[in-house]
Amino acid sequence: MDVAILKSGLVKVKKVIKCTLQPIVRKYCPTEGDKKPKYGIYLQQMYWDVKGYGKKVWMVAVRIDLDYDKAKETCETNDEIVQKCVEFLNTPLKSKYGKRRKRKSLYTFEMPAYSYKIVEKDGTKIISAKLKTKERKNKYFWGSGISL
Numbered sequence: 043m044d045v046a047i048l049k050s051g052l053v054k055v056k057k058v059i060k061c062t063l064q065p066i067v068r069k070y071c072p073t074e075g076d077k078k079p080k081y082g083i084y085l086q087q088m089y090w091d092v093k094g095y096g097k098k099v100w101m102v103a104v105r106i107d108l109d110y111d112k113a114k115e116t117c118e119t120n121d122e123i124v125q126k127c128v129e130f131l132n133t134p135l136k137s138k139y140g141k142r143r144k145r146k147s148l149y150t151f152e153m154p155a156y157s158y159k160i161v162e163k164d165g166t167k168i169i170s171a172k173l174k175t176k177e178r179k180n181k182y183f184w185g186s187g188i189s190l
Contacts, residue, residue, distance in 0.1 A: 057116050059126040061108035063149075064168065066184065081149075084185040085172065092156065092174060099174050100187030101156060106131075110160070110167035124155050124169060148182060150175055 065079035082104040089095045106127050117123045134147045151173040158171035178187040 057126065058130055059108060059113045059116065059123060061106050061113075061127040061130055063131065063182075064105040064107045066105065078181075080182060080184045082183040084183055084187050086185075086188055089156070096188055096190035099152070099176060100178055102151075102173050102175050102180075102183055104171055104173060106169040106171060107166075108169070120158075120160060121154070124158050124171060125153060127169065128153060128155060128173065149180070150177055152176065 063081035065081055066083060067079075082102040085101040085103055087101075089101055092099055092101070095101070106124075108123075108127060110123075113123045113126070117126060128151050131149050132147050132151055134145045137143055137145050152175065156172040156174055158169050161168055161170050178189070
């Protein structure tokens with residue numbers, strides 16, 4: 043849990059759900075050996091209902107790995123679980139150099155998630171989601187976003 047003290051002196055407690063993205067292996071491009079794994083795929087479909095799609099916003103398909111039972115205890119709805127996971131994934135990493143240099147987050151997903159589905163795979167529950175991002179190309183995702 044993160045604790046923030048507001049200007050009024052009140053304490054605001056933020057519950058964090060720790061989660062990670064599962065590596066996605068493409069059939070003809072294996073990520074074994076010295077290659078770094080990729081954690082999502084840029085989608086090439088047309089999402090006309092998303093404002094700015096193909097110019098400022100792109101879609102990425104990801105699989106979010108988390109302890110679903112523990113997350114269900116803290117959050118009431120699945121929407122809240124997905125929102126907390128996306129917030130956790132957007133937080134920047136801790137700097138190796140102390141306070142001298144601020145780090146950027148690995149992923150820059152926008153809220154709310156476009157769509158998601160909770161899938162049970164090998165006895166564990168994961169979240170398969172389509173998320174919006176403002177980055178057309180990211181080294182952690184397969185492909186790049188389309189331009190219109």
